[in-house]
Amino acid sequence: MSRIAARFAQLKAEGRGALMPFIEAYDPDPATSMALLRCLPGAGADLIELGVPFTDPMADGPTVQLAGQRALKAGGTLAGALAMVRDFRREDDETPIVLMGYLNPILSYGEERFCRDAGASGVDGLIVVDMPPEEADALAPHAATEGLDLIRLIAPTTDDARLPKVLAGTSGFIYYVAIAGITGTRSASRDVLAEAIPRVRRHTDLPIAIGFGVRTPQQAAEAVQIADGAVVASALIDTLAKSLDDKGRARPDTVRKVLDQVRELSEAVRGARVPA
Amino acid sequence: MNKPLPNSLRQGPDGRGRFGQFGGRYVAETLMPVIQEVEQAYNEARNDPAFMAEWRRLLKDYVGRPSPLWLCERLTEHLGGAKVYFKREELNHTGAHKINAVLGQIMLAKRMGKPRIIAETGAGQHGVATATACALFGLKCVVYMGATDVERQQPNVFRMKLLGAEVVPVTSGAGTLKDAMNEGLRDWVANVADTYYCIGTVAGPAPFPQMVRDFQCVIGEETRQQILAAEGRLPDALVCAVGGGSSAMGLFHPFLDDEGVAIYGVEAAGRGLESGEHAAAIAGGRPGVLHGNKTYLLQDNHGQITEAHSISAGLDYPGIGPEHSWLHEIGRATYVSVTDDEALEAFQLCSKLEGIIPALESAHGLAHVMKLAPTMDKDKIIVLNLSGRGDKDIFTVAKHMGVTL
Structure with a gap:
């Protein structure tokens, strides 16, 4: 069983949902980013999304854009993100890691070589924001060979006619984009999500995580009451960004501040009663 | 032919x-x-x-089409080779194609x-x-x-x-x-x-890419009729500047199946291809994915998109339309490049010889015509897509000429 499947099975047995924090690889520098990655499971991360910096993140709002720019300035690359996962795996063989990013760095690396290296580094899944199912044929077979889950985004605009097509090649879990919009901007209301998630459930047995606009412990708790996981990105990156000095460098308490927030989110997620 | x-x-x-x-x-x-x-x-x-x-x-009735096809007699004489025609897209309402x-x-x-x-x-x-x-x-x-x-x-x-x-x-x-x-x-x-x-x-x-091309094909369709009326035959070469490449596709597409018509897309070489400060996606890039399409892109070894540079804001883009990438790969069109300085020179020459102040974008196309025409016989015909007028660029050009307006 893959790490992702095993983790969701374990959480289901515990009767709770997953907290999935997102951090951008190399933001604001490789050492701080690595320290954060290492400490996330201890702070309550059930799965981790590791962002791969890209110059033109067209689905991201200002917070993640700036994180990407800091990461690129610090030398962040796809290869660097893989190296972080390899280091992480020396100590943790259970917490699933999903790489999230855009297609061009993968094309540049080479689809087949990338999937091989990602698998060997201990990556469990891929979210490629600008690769809809219609354009997945160059990457999907290699991902499958290496046992990498290809996790697809489903948006409020994905209608019932289109859902089966998007779900067809999806494995691991479903990433439900809560709002029609970019990251770190608006949030969906509980009522909207309570209607949206059952619609997706009718088409799939895969776990569903909610992302885009999940910022507070309360929102994370609501997300796991309705779905199976909550992705928190911009709220954590905002904390990281605020902790930096005026030259954009990490301060001694940068890692702690982000981890404290992860702990609060985790407590809320663990405290939210999820119907079995 | x-x-x-x-x-x-x-x-x-x-x-x-x-x-x-x-x-x-x-x-x-x-x-x-x-x-x-x-x-x-x-x-x-x-x-x-x-x-x-x-x-x-x-x-x-609103744009003022068809736009004229203008025989540039003074420019032709100056270059001493092929006859040069301008497809006058700069005369459209709003001043461009x-x-x-x-x-x-x-x-x-x-x-x-x-x-x-x-x-x-x-x-x-x-x-x-x-x-x-x-x-x-x-x-x-x-x-x-x-x-x-x-x-x-x-x-x-x-x-x-x-x-x-x-x-x-x-x-x-x-x-x-x-x-x-x-x-x-x-x-x-x-x-x-x-x-x-x-x-x-x-x-x-x-x-x-298809929709914008289809609408822009009015340029090439008119050119075809106009050159047949003026010369009784198709041109030997088409030239157009290429940023994303909509004016170029509009001119080129109706002629793609005419073997005898050579096609030149002109990319912006900025401060020179070797300087790294340019916007020539085909000459200096490789295939990748950006802005919804796979095409030639300026990018580094890690697949990060690099900044383009051109004196012309309209060409200052690290990619190119995907159909151009395809025409390049199959060899139907030839993509060349022209530097900021060459475009500035063409900008001034066009103003003085033809009484037409071209957009800096179009001046890139003209700079290539200035290289191409003298190599061709006088009975040959080149059509340049003069895609826009240069009023918007006079401040930029003045600055480069050291003139304060």
């Missing part, structure tokens, strides 16, 4: 929106449904005679019931054209423009505002066309329900 090729090169894209390996629809899931909606609406519209007749009426495709797209938006239009712009020509069409149709218009371009294209910024558009300066990245397009796509993701993204060039996710 000029026999149709056995297999037409004019049939692309395929059902997946691809020209060979290029093109496609590389967008976030949120946008996929609306892009398919645009495609369906476009396919219905272009097969609707009433829609096309209305577009033709606007081109004639952009309006051709904008009117078609805004009519489509109206047909789709989208009351809000967004656009990206580099030099401001597409932004002005979009703002113009929105004024004509009474639609709300928001134009994203890189902050750097806002600085260097003030006259066009003011024009857009006069026309009732909101101009949003984009500060991310280098603040140029690429960043404006990112911001346009972000806006669209957040406002899919009521918004139409009026893309200004033959790039972006399918069906935009």
Whole structure:
């Protein structure tokens, strides 16, 4: 069983949902980013999304854009993100890691070589924001060979006619984009999500995580009451960004501040009663 | 000569929106449904005679088409080789070719019931054209423009505002066309329900490269009729500057199957290809994915997109339309490049010899004509797409000439 499947099975047995924090690889520098990655499971991360910096993140709002720019300035690359996962795996063989990013760095690396290296580094899944199912044929077979889950985004605009097509090649879990919009901007209301998630459930047995606009412990708790996981990105990156000095460098308490927030989110997620 | 090729090169894209390996629809899931909606609406519209007749009426009575094909006698004599014709797209209402495709797209938006239009712009020509069409149709218009371009294209910024558009300066990245397009796509993701993204060039996710090309083909179709009337035969060479490449596709496409017509796309070499500061995606880039399509892109070894540079804001883009990438790979068109300095020289020569101040974009095409014409016999014919007028560029050019206005 893959790490992702095993983790969701374990959480289901515990009767709770997953907290999935997102951090951008190399933001604001490789050492701080690595320290954060290492400490996330201890702070309550059930799965981790590791962002791969890209110059033109067209689905991201200002917070993640700036994180990407800091990461690129610090030398962040796809290869660097893989190296972080390899280091992480020396100590943790259970917490699933999903790489999230855009297609061009993968094309540049080479689809087949990338999937091989990602698998060997201990990556469990891929979210490629600008690769809809219609354009997945160059990457999907290699991902499958290496046992990498290809996790697809489903948006409020994905209608019932289109859902089966998007779900067809999806494995691991479903990433439900809560709002029609970019990251770190608006949030969906509980009522909207309570209607949206059952619609997706009718088409799939895969776990569903909610992302885009999940910022507070309360929102994370609501997300796991309705779905199976909550992705928190911009709220954590905002904390990281605020902790930096005026030259954009990490301060001694940068890692702690982000981890404290992860702990609060985790407590809320663990405290939210999820119907079995 | 000029026999149709056995297999037409004019049939692309395929059902997946691809020209060979290029093109496609590389967008976030949120946008996929609306892009398919645009495609369906476009396919219905272009097969609707009433829609096309209305577009033709606007081109004639509002834009002022057909644009003339001008024989440049003094320039021809100066260059001492092939006869040079200009396809005078700069005489269109709003001063460039952009309006051709904008009117078609805004009519489509109206047909789709989208009351809000967004656009990206580099030099401001597409932004002005979009703002113009929105004024004509009474639609709300928001134009994203890189902050750097806002600085260097003030006259066009003011024009857009006069026309009732909101101009949003984009500060991310280098603040140029690429960043404006990112911001346009972000806006669209957040406002899919009521918004139409009026893309200004033959790039972006399918069906935009095809749709913009189809509307711009009016340039090449007219050129074909006009040159046949003037010379009784097709030209030997077509030349056009290429940023995203909409004016070039519009001129080239109707001639793709005419073997005897050589086709030259002119990329911006900026401060020189070897300087690294240029916007020549084909000469200095490699295939990748950006802004919804696979095409040649300027990028580093890690697949990060690098900043383009050109004195011409309209060419300052690290990519090129996917159909151009395909024409390059199959060898049907030849892509060459021209530096800032060469374009400036052509800009001044054109003004003095023909009494036409060309856009800096078009001056790149002209600079190549200046190299090409002298190598050809006097009975040969070159058509240059003079895609825009240069009024917007006089400040930039004055600065480079050391003149304070």
